[in-house]
Amino acid sequence: MNAASMNADATTLDTFPKLLLEHARVRGDRPSIREKQFGIWQAWTWAEVAEEIKALACGFAAMGLKRGDKIAIVGDNRPRLYWTMTAAQAIGAIPVPVYQDSVAEEMSYVIEHAEVRFAMVEDQEQVDKLIEIRENCPRLERIIYDDKRGLRDYSQDFLCSFEEVQEQGRAYAGAHPEFYDGEIAKSDGADTAIMLYTSGTTGRPKGVVLSFDNVLQTAKNSAELEGLTADEEVLAYLPMAWVGDNIFSFGQSYAAGFCVSCPESGDTVMHDLRELGPSYFFAPPRIFENILTSVLIRMEDASSLKRKMFHYFMAVAKRCGIAILNGEQVSFSDRLLYALGNVLIYGPLKNVLGFSRIRLAYTAGEAIGPDIFDFYRALGINLKQLYGSTEASVFITIQPDGEIKADTVGKPAPGVEIKIEDSGEVMFRGPGVFVEYYKNAEATAETKTPDGWVHTGDAGFFNDDGHLKIIDRAKDVGRLNSGDLFAPKYIENKLKFFPDIKEVVAYGNERDFCTALINIDLTAVGNWAERNNIAYGSYQELAANPDVSKTITAHVEQVNRDLSEDPNLSGAQIRRFLILHKELDADDGELTRTQKVRRSFIAERYKPLVDALYDGSKTARIETEVTFEDGRKGVIKANLQVIDAQTFDAPELLKQAS
Amino acid sequence: MTAATLERPAPPAQSDASDASAPNPRRNFSEELLKVEDISLSFGGVKALTNISFDIRKHEIRAIIGPNGAGKSSMLNVINGFYHPQVGSITYKGQTRSQMRPHEAAKTGIARTFQNIALFKGMSTLDNIMTGRLLKMRKNFLWQALYWGPALKEELEHREKVEEIIDFLEIQAIRKTPVGRLPYGLQKRVELGRALAMEPDLLLLDEPMAGMNVEEKEDMCRFILDVNDEFGTTIALIEHDMGVVMDISDRVVVLDYGRLLADGTPDEVRANQLVIDAYLGVSHD
Numbered sequence: 001m002n003a004a005s006m007n008a009d010a011t012t013l014d015t016f017p018k019l020l021l022e023h024a025r026v027r028g029d030r031p032s033i034r035e036k037q038f039g040i041w042q043a044w045t046w047a048e049v050a051e052e053i054k055a056l057a058c059g060f061a062a063m064g065l066k067r068g069d070k071i072a073i074v075g076d077n078r079p080r081l082y083w084t085m086t087a088a089q090a091i092g093a094i095p096v097p098v099y100q101d102s103v104a105e106e107m108s109y110v111i112e113h114a115e116v117r118f119a120m121v122e123d124q125e126q127v128d129k130l131i132e133i134r135e136n137c138p139r140l141e142r143i144i145y146d147d148k149r150g151l152r153d154y155s156q157d158f159l160c161s162f163e164e165v166q167e168q169g170r171a172y173a174g175a176h177p178e179f180y181d182g183e184i185a186k187s188d189g190a191d192t193a194i195m196l197y198t199s200g201t202t203g204r205p206k207g208v209v210l211s212f213d214n215v216l217q218t219a220k221n222s223a224e225l226e227g228l229t230a231d232e233e234v235l236a237y238l239p240m241a242w243v244g245d246n247i248f249s250f251g252q253s254y255a256a257g258f259c260v261s262c263p264e265s266g267d268t269v270m271h272d273l274r275e276l277g278p279s280y281f282f283a284p285p286r287i288f289e290n291i292l293t294s295v296l297i298r299m300e301d302a303s304s305l306k307r308k309m310f311h312y313f314m315a316v317a318k319r320c321g322i323a324i325l326n327g328e329q330v331s332f333s334d335r336l337l338y339a340l341g342n343v344l345i346y347g348p349l350k351n352v353l354g355f356s357r358i359r360l361a362y363t364a365g366e367a368i369g370p371d372i373f374d375f376y377r378a379l380g381i382n383l384k385q386l387y388g389s390t391e392a393s394v395f396i397t398i399q400p401d402g403e404i405k406a407d408t409v410g411k412p413a414p415g416v417e418i419k420i421e422d423s424g425e426v427m428f429r430g431p432g433v434f435v436e437y438y439k440n441a442e443a444t445a446e447t448k449t450p451d452g453w454v455h456t457g458d459a460g461f462f463n464d465d466g467h468l469k470i471i472d473r474a475k476d477v478g479r480l481n482s483g484d485l486f487a488p489k490y491i492e493n494k495l496k497f498f499p500d501i502k503e504v505v506a507y508g509n510e511r512d513f514c515t516a517l518i519n520i521d522l523t524a525v526g527n528w529a530e531r532n533n534i535a536y537g538s539y540q541e542l543a544a545n546p547d548v549s550k551t552i553t554a555h556v557e558q559v560n561r562d563l564s565e566d567p568n569l570s571g572a573q574i575r576r577f578l579i580l581h582k583e584l585d586a587d588d589g590e591l592t593r594t595q596k597v598r599r600s601f602i603a604e605r606y607k608p609l610v611d612a613l614y615d616g617s618k619t620a621r622i623e624t625e626v627t628f629e630d631g632r633k634g635v636i637k638a639n640l641q642v643i644d645a646q647t648f649d650a651p652e653l654l655k656q657a658s
Numbered sequence: 659m660t661a662a663t664l665e666r667p668a669p670p671a672q673s674d675a676s677d678a679s680a681p682n683p684r685r686n687f688s689e690e691l692l693k694v695e696d697i698s699l700s701f702g703g704v705k706a707l708t709n710i711s712f713d714i715r716k717h718e719i720r721a722i723i724g725p726n727g728a729g730k731s732s733m734l735n736v737i738n739g740f741y742h743p744q745v746g747s748i749t750y751k752g753q754t755r756s757q758m759r760p761h762e763a764a765k766t767g768i769a770r771t772f773q774n775i776a777l778f779k780g781m782s783t784l785d786n787i788m789t790g791r792l793l794k795m796r797k798n799f800l801w802q803a804l805y806w807g808p809a810l811k812e813e814l815e816h817r818e819k820v821e822e823i824i825d826f827l828e829i830q831a832i833r834k835t836p837v838g839r840l841p842y843g844l845q846k847r848v849e850l851g852r853a854l855a856m857e858p859d860l861l862l863l864d865e866p867m868a869g870m871n872v873e874e875k876e877d878m879c880r881f882i883l884d885v886n887d888e889f890g891t892t893i894a895l896i897e898h899d900m901g902v903v904m905d906i907s908d909r910v911v912v913l914d915y916g917r918l919l920a921d922g923t924p925d926e927v928r929a930n931q932l933v934i935d936a937y938l939g940v941s942h943d
Contacts (some may be wrong), residue, residue: 037825037831038818038821038822039821039824039833040821040826149826149884149888150880150887150888152887152888153717153887264830264831265830266827267830267831268830268831271831538721628872628873629873630872630873630876
């Protein structure tokens, strides 16, 4: 599509269904979506997708789904579930994607609150879940499933298959030929495109209402900024209920016309990534971290020649790779070495990871460790950070090319204004600002001012280059009793940058000193244990190993040393900490579904431990109830060691340094 | 496997999905697939089986239970021809034999898995399952070595079937992994996949859930029920986990010291005093 036609269309193509018809017309024979099935990538062209969606939309209408009704979408990233979104939008219904791994109780709340009438689900697992919660959700009339496996004996009349809906739709479209196009024309940019429930670190999830203008304008702006074209390759593997997936795998695909690929299954994402070689990739820091950890672990097991080559060329890359990527001056010999490294190490490594063709990679959601960030950039992967939220339709700030720093989140995204409140809270205004929280005027008023500014709840500041730096949640930033600043997230992230540490919860607000609960990373520490002939039978046993404690203590002391160098934060060094006996888990409510720690909940649940950290005792006893994956509950008991860490005086260290 | 013969009894007037995994009274089967009569098997002086008679009906899940050494595995080995009984007859698909031969069993649609996993450890999951297609291959190995024309077409057909099984068992992520590197539970699943690749009419599972954790067991139960349901395969299984047996099987045979102790639905077997005494334990009050 050339620029002139894009501009001309911009006013009329203001919804996804309208864009779909346009793509079917302009690039009907180009792939729109792919899915790997039976080991082979199957593609649907835009024209085929347009037909599928038409049949589906008319089927919904034939079954009684009306303008303004909500349809829940539950499942992994599947083409049919993406089609459901557009099909619902075509007839003015509102898609409500729900996290597919939420337990029945969580799902029940969203479905009831959103007044969902229809649900499109992936398979038997989700059907069972919905049947279970149906009693609490009297409005839920119909459940449609994609994969009929195992559902043969289900004869409830509110159940039907995707194919049945489309069949009805084709008949309905035949009987009402004007219906479909007429319905699409009725919607415009101001109408609601989608409702996304934020997982929320506190309280019940809130339904964020986004209009077509919100999603489409943001998608278009960002696609333009990064020069996304119809030739991008993208893998859709993040939960559909998350706003990021809605923008990266849906909004931008419709805005730029590129093809989205769905992985074969959740377990095969890394394989599929490698086969596909995406040109554009988004992942939360956790995933980049996991990839790096697995690379490092596998290098440990490689032959010594390979290992030496890897370490040598990674050192070269660290020295000059980032500068080369940023287009800075680099000596000729370094350039030569880097080119050699590219042939021997970086190229093959990127190929194994599926990053051979990558042009743009984003990470967001949490701070990424500088080492991890630099590793990818040194390999020549243009990894950037962005800062966003559901309420902003993702983009608030993006790091512009050539101005990438590990510790900032970049400059305001196109069309977005940002201001910092006196309290330090970051506020923004822009095209992606959400319409409202569904049925929650109070929360809407708290978050969004009448003139369109939105509270992010994050504390931050602009540095000298005009880049935004986020330090913590505004409400989490506290003070120690001594009056020193305590930014828990900042401390936790510093610790989490060590591969051995998976999760940290720091305490210190209105306390005398700072403490932490630490989760070891089973992959990294387990591998280390294996190499050092340390036997362990369980996570709990490994976590209690004295050698592991020693390593973690060293990490904590390293962080303390770093903190002591910053006059603002030196008071918040960790004096005492504990290594937890179980992994923090979303099923136990300790993490949100997006894997963020719920600090206050954990403080309550592990109260005996937190008390022990402050009352000077050497050990602490804890009994915790855990929920297993099949929903049963059990109790884990443990005696944990409280460990004292060395702290450092700011001035003394400065003396040492000089 | 022909569709016409696999028809389920008339659908129930009212059904409840939550009952799907529970023993289902509406599932009654009349057509006999296999019948063993008066089977006796001994190794020298050791009598492994004595006068065993029971039948397996088309499309049912049949469990064989009993304490260690009761003759359960021997019974499966008799059915697929590994052991040859001295007395008795086996009627399979209307044909009566005094003993089965392994190749006959395989050809006529009997597949099995083993108590101790018997996979090709160095081969990938895909290749292991592909070996299950061997009997279905019509081209000889010279054609296959040529890998051209009809042989290529045939290979692709088989590969498609194998991919369906991989999808069915949700083992896509280990398609290319050598099975020796897989954890035990997954190896069991691959073995089931290889048996399924034969498109069997009768599937014999020897302790499919031995050594598995709760979650793996649940997965395996689901797969067994789905195989029975989707492919219409008749299943005979040996299992020690009583919960599993009572949950998924339609009828249960109980063996003890090589003798048939009881035969009936899970509820009947559970209520049978002989079984309770011999197998589930005598209560001491």
